[in-house]
Amino acid sequence: MGEKTTLIQPLRRYLREDRLPTVFCPGCGNGIIMNCTLRAIDELGINIDDIVFVSGIGCSGRIPGYIDADSLHVTHGRAVAFATGIKLFNPDFEVIVFTGNGDSGAIGISHLVHAARRNIDINVISVNNLVYALTGSQTSPTTPVGAYTYTSPYGSVEGFFDLCELVTSAGASYVARWSTVQPQRIISSIIKGIQKKGFTYIEVISQCPTQFGRKNEMPDPKQLMDWFRERTVKLEVAKKLPPRKISGKLILGEFADRDRPEMANEYRKLIEGVQRGTIKLKRPQLDWLELSFRE
Numbered sequence: 001m002g003e004k005t006t007l008i009q010p011l012r013r014y015l016r017e018d019r020l021p022t023v024f025c026p027g028c029g030n031g032i033i034m035n036c037t038l039r040a041i042d043e044l045g046i047n048i049d050d051i052v053f054v055s056g057i058g059c060s061g062r063i064p065g066y067i068d069a070d071s072l073h074v075t076h077g078r079a080v081a082f083a084t085g086i087k088l089f090n091p092d093f094e095v096i097v098f099t100g101n102g103d104s105g106a107i108g109i110s111h112l113v114h115a116a117r118r119n120i121d122i123n124v125i126s127v128n129n130l131v132y133a134l135t136g137s138q139t140s141p142t143t144p145v146g147a148y149t150y151t152s153p154y155g156s157v158e159g160f161f162d163l164c165e166l167v168t169s170a171g172a173s174y175v176a177r178w179s180t181v182q183p184q185r186i187i188s189s190i191i192k193g194i195q196k197k198g199f200t201y202i203e204v205i206s207q208c209p210t211q212f213g214r215k216n217e218m219p220d221p222k223q224l225m226d227w228f229r230e231r232t233v234k235l236e237v238a239k240k241l242p243p244r245k246i247s248g249k250l251i252l253g254e255f256a257d258r259d260r261p262e263m264a265n266e267y268r269k270l271i272e273g274v275q276r277g278t279i280k281l282k283r284p285q286l287d288w289l290e291l292s293f294r295e
């Protein structure tokens with residue numbers, strides 16, 4: 001029976017089955033994203049004991065609670081800060097953060113920006129359900145213009161915050177955005193992100209039928225997923241279209257894939273240099289022209 005179960009669902013070995021079923025509403029995108037993450041880990045053959053999961057507050061923050069691995073469920077907006085500390089403590093850990101659009105795009109935004117700037121080798125999987133879901137459907141930084149929420153009963157008039165553009169500008173090594181209708185793309189990006197030495201940010205537009213869908217006349221998860229197909233456009237396609245054709249649509253794709261010095265590695269080099277005595281507290285003859293604003 002055990003063998004048969006493994007064959008049918010090989011990812012079960014990563015789960016804390018004693019905690020199932022999850023608290024997620026039926027049709028929530030969180031299950032798809034957890035599944036994609038576990039598939040990426042399984043495909044890479046990483047020992048789950050070498051991974052530390054960190055999550056903040058929000059529905060997506062519950063994901064690590066169902067994975068049989070070390071995890072920290074931390075305070076609102078601080079998941080990236082905790083992950084930074086873990087990575088600097090032991091750079092051999094693979095650190096994966098689950099965060100939401102409220103957790104990372106509002107209260108935790110400065111941690112997000114500076115982690116991208118430092119290019120610390122952590123992998124952020126950002127579940128963007130377009131609303132503050134856990135607390136009952138308030139407008140979030142990524143709520144689409146015109147969308148109805150509990151705090152925008154006449155439709156939101158705030159602009160959509162493109163967090164992928166933000167972290168790309170800040171210096172992240174790898175940045176991608178997909179939606180839950182593209183699980184294979186999500187898996188490929190998580191694999192790339194884990195393999196990349198540097199800060200990686202993978203945003204997934206995810207359906208929240210309960211707090212976003214019901215308020216916007218899409219209570220069925222399939223309606224939301226059809227709407228994602230309708231209102232998104234792939235980056236390669238968008239580049240060939242006139243601006244009026246992509247107006248109001250969200251761009252999906254890979255926005256950054258580059259190599260930059262990684263913070264934990266630079267710290268390790270610094271510590272080793274100081275210990276060897278090749279790096280001094282103060283250089284006797286500092287050449288000011290050597291100071292650099294770019295790598």
Ligand code: SF4
Pocket residue numbers: 023024025027028029030059060129133134207208209210211212
């Ligand atoms: S409220 Fe929305 S995001 Fe939260 S579990 Fe339910 S469907 Fe998922």
